[in-house]
Amino acid sequence: MTVEGIRERFAQQGYIAGESFSTAFELMLALEKPLLIEGPAGVGKTESAKALAELLETRLIRLQCYEGLDAAAALYEWNYPKQLLRIRLTENETASAEAREAQIFSEAFLLKRPLLEAIVQDRAPVLLIDEIDRADEAFEAFLLELLGEFQVTIPELGTVRARHRPAVVLTSNRSRELSDALRRRCLYLWIDYPDRAREVAILQARLPGINARLAGQIARFMEFLRGEPFQKVPGVAESLDWGLALVRLHRDALDDEAVEKTLGCVLKVQEDWALFHSLRARYEPLLAEGNDRDAGPVEPDFGLGSVRARRG
Amino acid sequence: MRGGGDSKDGDVVDFPSRLVDFCGLLRAEHGFRIGPAEMRDGLRAVELVGIEDPERVRDALRLVLCGSQPEVAAFDRAFDAFFLGGAGGRPQPRQAFRAVAAEAPPRSEQRSKPSPGRTPKGGTAQREPDDSEPALGRRVSLEGDAGEASARTLRAQYSPAVSGGGEAHVDREARNAMLAAAGRLVAGVRLGPARRWRSQQNGRRFDLRRTLRSSLGTGGDPMVLKWLGHPPRSPRFAVLVDGSRSMAEHATMMLAFAQALTRRTSRARVYLFSTELREITRDLRRLEKGAERLDGLREAWGGGTRIGASLQAFVRGAGGRALSDDTLAIVFSDGLDAGDIDQLRGAMRAIARRAAAIVWLNPHSGVPGYEPTARGMQAALPYLRLFAPATDVASMEALAKTLAGRLWPATRRPLQRARTP
Numbered sequence: 001m002t003v004e005g006i007r008e009r010f011a012q013q014g015y016i017a018g019e020s021f022s023t024a025f026e027l028m029l030a031l032e033k034p035l036l037i038e039g040p041a042g043v044g045k046t047e048s049a050k051a052l053a054e055l056l057e058t059r060l061i062r063l064q065c066y067e068g069l070d071a072a073a074a075l076y077e078w079n080y081p082k083q084l085l086r087i088r089l090t091e092n093e094t095a096s097a098e099a100r101e102a103q104i105f106s107e108a109f110l111l112k113r114p115l116l117e118a119i120v121q122d123r124a125p126v127l128l129i130d131e132i133d134r135a136d137e138a139f140e141a142f143l144l145e146l147l148g149e150f151q152v153t154i155p156e157l158g159t160v161r162a163r164h165r166p167a168v169v170l171t172s173n174r175s176r177e178l179s180d181a182l183r184r185r186c187l188y189l190w191i192d193y194p195d196r197a198r199e200v201a202i203l204q205a206r207l208p209g210i211n212a213r214l215a216g217q218i219a220r221f222m223e224f225l226r227g228e229p230f231q232k233v234p235g236v237a238e239s240l241d242w243g244l245a246l247v248r249l250h251r252d253a254l255d256d257e258a259v260e261k262t263l264g265c266v267l268k269v270q271e272d273w274a275l276f277h278s279l280r281a282r283y284e285p286l287l288a289e290g291n292d293r294d295a296g297p298v299e300p301d302f303g304l305g306s307v308r309a310r311r312g
Numbered sequence: 313m314r315g316g317g318d319s320k321d322g323d324v325v326d327f328p329s330r331l332v333d334f335c336g337l338l339r340a341e342h343g344f345r346i347g348p349a350e351m352r353d354g355l356r357a358v359e360l361v362g363i364e365d366p367e368r369v370r371d372a373l374r375l376v377l378c379g380s381q382p383e384v385a386a387f388d389r390a391f392d393a394f395f396l397g398g399a400g401g402r403p404q405p406r407q408a409f410r411a412v413a414a415e416a417p418p419r420s421e422q423r424s425k426p427s428p429g430r431t432p433k434g435g436t437a438q439r440e441p442d443d444s445e446p447a448l449g450r451r452v453s454l455e456g457d458a459g460e461a462s463a464r465t466l467r468a469q470y471s472p473a474v475s476g477g478g479e480a481h482v483d484r485e486a487r488n489a490m491l492a493a494a495g496r497l498v499a500g501v502r503l504g505p506a507r508r509w510r511s512q513q514n515g516r517r518f519d520l521r522r523t524l525r526s527s528l529g530t531g532g533d534p535m536v537l538k539w540l541g542h543p544p545r546s547p548r549f550a551v552l553v554d555g556s557r558s559m560a561e562h563a564t565m566m567l568a569f570a571q572a573l574t575r576r577t578s579r580a581r582v583y584l585f586s587t588e589l590r591e592i593t594r595d596l597r598r599l600e601k602g603a604e605r606l607d608g609l610r611e612a613w614g615g616g617t618r619i620g621a622s623l624q625a626f627v628r629g630a631g632g633r634a635l636s637d638d639t640l641a642i643v644f645s646d647g648l649d650a651g652d653i654d655q656l657r658g659a660m661r662a663i664a665r666r667a668a669a670i671v672w673l674n675p676h677s678g679v680p681g682y683e684p685t686a687r688g689m690q691a692a693l694p695y696l697r698l699f700a701p702a703t704d705v706a707s708m709e710a711l712a713k714t715l716a717g718r719l720w721p722a723t724r725r726p727l728q729r730a731r732t733p
Contacts, residue, residue, distance in 0.1 A: 023361060023371040030360050031353055031376075038381060068508030080520045136508070174381075177633055180345060183379035190381050229628065231662060271658070 006055070015044070015051035016194075016201045024189045025052060034147050034168035036132075036183065039191035042235020045171040046130055048191075052167065053126040061121075061166070062128045063114040065135035071142060075152060076116045079109045105156040116160065119150055124164035133176040140182055147185055194236060196223055202236060207243050217254045218243055221286050222266075228279060230272045241265040254287050327363060328355055331373075334394050338377060342386045346377055366396060487568065493708040494572035498547065500716030503638055503668060505542030515541025549573060549580040550634040550667065552626065554645035556586040556617040562675035562703065566644045569708050571596045581634045585622035586615040591630055619649040619688055620656030627662045635666040640715075644673045644702060647689030657691045664695040673702035673711070 006025050010017040017025075028035040037045045053060035063074055083104045090100060112120065118127040132140065146152065150162035170186060172178060194202060199219040203210055222239045234242075242265040251258045267273055276283075335351050338344040357372040370391050378384050509515075511522060522538035530536070551570045555563050563584075570582040574596050582593045623643075626634075635641065641663050649656055664670055672692060676682050678701030684693060693699065698714065701707055 019367065020371040020374070023368060024375050027357050027360060027372055027375055031356060033353065035375075066507070068506060070508060078521070080524060174633055175636065180379065184345060184347075184350070187375040188378045188380070188384075189375060190378075190384050229624075271661070 009055040010051055011205065013051040013054045014205045015047060016198055016205055017048075018194075018198065021048070021189070021191070024187060028169075028187055029167060031187070032165050034170055034186045035189060036170045036172065036178075036186035037189045037191060038172050038174055040193065040233065040235060041173055042237035043191045043193060044236055045191060046128065049126055049128040049130075049169040049171070052169065053128075056124075056126065056167070058123055059121060059125040060128060061114050061118045061125050062130060064130045065132050065139070067134055067136065069135045069139055072113070074113050074115050074139070074142075075146075076113055076154060077111045078105075078156075079111050083109050107157070110154070110157070115146060116152055118166045119152065119162035120160060121164065121166070125166050127166040127168045129168065129170045131173060132170045132182075133172040133174060133178060137179065140179055144179075144181055144185060193222075193226055196220060199223075199236065199239060203239065203243050206240050207247060209247050210243050211252055214246060214252055214254070215243065217286070218246070221254060221259075221283070224283055224286060225266065225276075228275065230267065230275060231269045232267070232272060234266045238266050256287060259287065327358065330395075331355060331358070334390075335377070337394060338387065338390060342383070342390060344377060344383060344387075345379070350377055369395075487572070489705040490568050490572040490708065491575060493705060493712050494569060494576040496709070496712035497573070497715060498549075498577045500712055501547040501640060502717055503545035503547050506545040507542065509540040510543045512539055512541030512543070515539035517541070545638050546579065547577075547668070548634075548636060548639040549577065549642060550631070550639050551580065551582045551642045552589075552623065552644065553582065553584050554586070554617065554619065554643075555584045555613040557614055558617060558648055559644075559646055559675070560614060563644070565704060566673070566702065567596070569702075571599060575600065581630070583626060583630065583634075584613060585619070585626075586613055587618050587622075589622040589625045589630075616650055617645075617648055618651040619645055619647070620651045620653065620659060623659035623663065624655050627659050627666075631663065631666070635663065637668055639667045641667040641670045642673060643670060643692075644675075645688075646674055646676055647672075647684065647686040647692060649686075649688035649691075653687050653691050656688055660692050660695040669697035670695055671698045671700065671711070671715070672696045673700055675701065675703050677701040678703055678707065 004022075007017050007019075007022040010022070024035055027033075037048065039045055049062075050060055086104050086109070087100075090103075093100075095103075110116075114127070118125055129143070132143070135143075147168060150165055151159055153159045193199075196216075196219045199222060200212075200215045203215040203218060204212070207215075218239055222234060226233055242262060245262045245265045246254075246258060249258065249261065263273065263276070267276055331354055332351060335344075335346045335354070339346050354373050354376045357376050358369055361368045361372045363369055370388070373391065374384060374387050378387050509517065511519060517540040519538040519540045523534050523536070526536045526538060527534040551566075551573060553563055553566050553570060567582075567584075570580070573580045574582060574593060580593070581591060582596055584590050584592045660670070672689075674684070674689070677684065677699065684690065684699065700711055700714065702711065
């Protein structure tokens with residue numbers, strides 16, 4: 001699949017991909033290497049894996065990492081209660097010990113967790129290992145082994161080899177430094193906040209009801225906010241929330257009142273609100289002038305976006 | 313043909329050997345970790361995207377060769393300079409690559425040789441074989457000209473630009489005592505239970521798997537019950553050392569302690585600040601391996617004091633990785649901030665929110681009659697779990713003793729505002 005093809009199909013999924021982004025997925029599929037995506041919170045790291053699964057028309061298997069994640073929760077576990085029950089039920093049968101053993105250690109008694117699930121699929125799935133930085137270092141080492149070989153050895157069953165290599169996407173918020181070994185095994189992609197044009201495209205792709213001017217204003221405002229020293233810098237997720245809120249409130253442009261009412265969609269720390277209000281002089285021009293400078297045609301999108309659209 | 317650029321028509325060089333040269337440059341000058349496997353993948357990647365469009369070649373190579381965000385920026389600069397003749401257009405030293413080129417996997421070169429129709433993009437870029445400045449030379453200087461230094465002192469170097477040169481001495485005499493104090497601190501801090509489950513005799517969750525396993529020894533009857541419990545969290549440390557001029561005589565003691573801490577736990581990160589902030593964890597480790605001084609501290613040593621700005625920089629940048637619920641933040645400073653106090657307040661608040669606790673060590677607070685009246689100190693006090701003096705090994709011992717056995721995140725109230733150990 002070519003880069004253009006990938007980008008187009010991403011767009012069909014409502015995911016606007018940049019050039020380097022599409023190249024990353026193309027290479028990842030061609031080289032069969034895992035892709036490690038880093039970037040600030042809310043730039044669409046997780047979303048990209050979902051979109052990838054959609055466009056490959058395959059299953060997305062997600063492993064959310066957390067502190068204390070271990071092999072039993074990530075790989076497989078025997079279903080002990082079921083095994084015990086089966087032993088009880090078959091106590092009076094005359095089957096040989098070996099036969100009974102083989103029975104309770106068969107696949108029917110195996111609880112497959114995401115990693116094992118991903119390598120026994122009939123069709124190569126997308127395996128999303130989300131927020132790998134939250135798992136312990138020990139788990140990272142364990143993961144390395146799997147990503148290298150794509151096989152799992154279960155003592156009672158034997159070695160399970162991947163029928164099809166899953167496309168692996170790892171994401172990290174950089175709350176912890178990942179090991180060099182893991183980084184070396186992966187392709188590395190850094191996603192930053194989108195530029196203004198791309199943000200507008202994202203808003204329009206995700207919120208079909210939004211009018212072009214409002215999208216442009218939101219994108220410009222976001223660009224301004226991301227340049228300021230907030231504790232929680234708003235990501236793309238926030239601008240989508242914001243856009244949706246404004247559309248629901250039937251606003252067709254950003255003004256003081258609208259910003260005040262919906263500020264909670266964008267800034268989520270109390271100190272950030274205080275800082276924001278102290279920057280009033282700097283963001284005010286974005287509200288006032290924005291109305292005219294961006295002036296695309298005013299679209300009377302009745303019922304969807306705005307009831308305040310001016311006529312003429 | 314394998315190693316070099318001596319192709320038939322003079323200045324057109326085949327792409328694989330250019331790439332090998334480029335990888336060598338990244339390794340030598342920017343410390344990239346690139347092995348034969350990465351080079352092979354790089355060639356395959358370029359083969360896939362084609363070499364007509366330099367943007368795409370760069371995208372592809374960046375994916376394969378980079379491993380972290382700082383590397384991405386370095387890579388882009390190096391790529392432009394090497395393949396596109398860059399803004400500076402500095403010719404690349406040739407001899408540094410000879411060894412690298414020989415290591416490259418010959419097989420992959422053959423496989424991915426560009427088709428004859430295409431001319432390699434960077435093929436005609438300028439490249440003087442015998443530039444005088446060897447790329448590797450610069451790296452060696454990091455290890456320092458150690459010869460004359462005495463074995464009993466470790467030295468940190470002042471920034472000549474700021475303070476007119478000079479050296480700080482990290483005393484090795486108290487080394488063992490420092491190690492003991494650091495060890496005690498690491499072992500003593502209690503953070504409460506971790507989230508993961510471990511086999512534990514008095515755990516609270518029943519462990520069916522281990523119980524069944526152990527029942528094999530008793531003929532299948534589960535005689536010995538097994539339990540799971542949460543092991544204690546192991547603490548992380550973020551040590552922020554004020555290296556400004558006013559602190560110089562005390563900072564060396566703290567650096568020695570920080571170094572001891574990095575030996576006692578791998579989960580400690582050390583930062584030095586004066587007018588700017590710098591992480592020195594690796595440099596301290598290098599001292600351990602025999603380097604004699606801390607180099608390249610620039611504005612982080614011996615200048616004025618901008619505590620607020622430095623801590624702010626810490627919170628925004630490195631702090632994101634260094635701070636967590638398990639982190640004990642240790643700030644060593646006299647609180648004489650020449651910068652904006654609100655900035656300091658904001659930074660302290662942010663650190664307090666993200667770390668398990670903040671301990672502020674002040675070399676002067678042990679002096680009888682000392683009151684924390686410096687503006688910076690006043691701003692920081694509300695966020696501290698412990699405010700304690702630190703002048704020598706004994707006070708570090710006392711610190712470890714004070715911090716031992718406290719359940720940090722569970723009790724958010726201040727321990728004490730100790731003035732004397």
